[in-house]
Amino acid sequence: MTTRTRDGSAGDVDYGAIGSGYSGYRRPDPRIAQAIAEALHGARTVLNVGAGTGSYESAARSVTAVEPSESMRARRPARLARAVDAVAEDLPFADGEFDAAMALFSVHQWSDAAAGLREMRRVTRGPVVVLTCDPKLVRDFWLYEYAPEVLDTEARRYPAIEDMAAALGGTGTITSVPIPLDCTDGFNEAYYGRPEMLLDPAARQACSAWSFVDDGARERFDKALRGDLASGAWDERFGGLRTQPAYEGALVIVRATP
Ligand SMILES: C[S@@+](CC[C@H](N)C(=O)[O-])C[C@H]1O[C@@H](n2cnc3c(N)ncnc32)[C@H](O)[C@@H]1O
Numbered sequence: 001m002t003t004r005t006r007d008g009s010a011g012d013v014d015y016g017a018i019g020s021g022y023s024g025y026r027r028p029d030p031r032i033a034q035a036i037a038e039a040l041h042g043a044r045t046v047l048n049v050g051a052g053t054g055s056y057e058s059a060a061r062s063v064t065a066v067e068p069s070e071s072m073r074a075r076r077p078a079r080l081a082r083a084v085d086a087v088a089e090d091l092p093f094a095d096g097e098f099d100a101a102m103a104l105f106s107v108h109q110w111s112d113a114a115a116g117l118r119e120m121r122r123v124t125r126g127p128v129v130v131l132t133c134d135p136k137l138v139r140d141f142w143l144y145e146y147a148p149e150v151l152d153t154e155a156r157r158y159p160a161i162e163d164m165a166a167a168l169g170g171t172g173t174i175t176s177v178p179i180p181l182d183c184t185d186g187f188n189e190a191y192y193g194r195p196e197m198l199l200d201p202a203a204r205q206a207c208s209a210w211s212f213v214d215d216g217a218r219e220r221f222d223k224a225l226r227g228d229l230a231s232g233a234w235d236e237r238f239g240g241l242r243t244q245p246a247y248e249g250a251l252v253i254v255r256a257t258p
Pocket of ligand 1: 009011050052054055066072103105
């Protein structure tokens, strides 16, 4: 059963508590939007599960959004459809109702990812598209040296890609999504070449994994990264990333057709 907070948040994060700066730091990135649009393959009716404030909904023509958190629903721009208050694990739609479905940066928060993905498959005739991170790859990022607790949290939360593929069934593909250097959607890897951004507490708050670690871990991270940036140690090891146009890290699109 899915437990919900007063805000209605259904996953492992209470957006009533941490959601206020989300849309400012997590602006949809046009290059990632293009990768999502390609995976949707021209579908007309698209279900967006865990829709939040509506990022990437322009990638589809007609969107039905599902979002359990009241504060996220309230922050959706007026030009977008109102989101339905429901959870992935129990979608209030008929079998095969949509041409396609998508879940973007969301599946790792669900209380039962396999059940949610099976529900997405049930209500969708065509592709189910999931933008997520491969838990086997999340620790390969330089941030692991400064905030291991944060990426250990990420590795624990993201469902294994094989388990997702099994829940979706049918025919699947897994595609790495290159992250552009000036990515506007501020998840941790988006700052691969702009480490100073992660010294901003509000930027960190927009990545939910930081809300799982204690103040001590945040302070250790801040001191270590600040020190290495000041001494030049970070640049000596990772400085090439400052001009690398794109980064292939843990971000993937899992796509499955029946
Ligand atoms: C990191 S946000 C991503 C929002 C949006 N898809 C985006 O790309 O900006 C994750 C969203 O998943 C929603 N969520 C968490 N658990 C859920 C569940 N069980 N079913 C549906 N949505 C859920 C959260 O409320 C939150 O809005």
